[in-house]
Amino acid sequence: QQQVKQSPQSLIVQKGGISIINCAYENTAFDYFPWYQQFPGKGPALLIAIRPDVSEKKEGRFTISFNKSAKQFSLHIMDSQPGDSATYFCAASITGSSNTGKLIFGQGTTLQVKP
């Protein structure tokens, strides 16, 4: 119930291509879905996030697509660049009224963009 399943584990894309990472969840109470980006030797950092009241959110070349009925969401990186090479984590949580909530992270996807 509390798991978030992420795929693929690793991904290789040519420069200029589209990178797609998928996540699936079971708990329908989840109402906040962020993506974190982690460069080698660094901690993860928030990249983009979505709530289930919208089906898509775009920030620059990064887009989250959300399918509430399928309980799935995905990250699309358009025009992928070598500088996008990193590990990406999806996550989910229940916001509610408490400040003590926690994120449930997916397993991570290592993206390599070849020049």
Added chain:
Amino acid sequence: DVKVTQSSRYLVKRTGEKVFLECVQDMDHENMFWYRQDPGLGLRLIYFSYDVKMKEKGDIPEGYSVSREKKERFSLILESASTNQTSMYLCATRVGGVDRPQHFGDGTRLSIL
């Protein structure tokens, strides 16, 4: 910018030792977290704290304890280190609710021999 500082980037300890990992933040954030990161398993929450002297178990608390005596410092303690605790450990902070960004340190790579 929020700064989350973990005391060591690399640490090597022996089985059975008591190990302390320290995390310090400079932004007065009330929430602090300890995760471990393992390939194929993602980030798993060990413990978190939402105030001084307050702590909550995460998903994998066994073999660990924590201490938060001051708001800016959150310590992770391995009471008796074992080889299966070899991992990357990440500290994070957050101000406000779960829909606010979590700010991570750069991690401590811990090897237990």
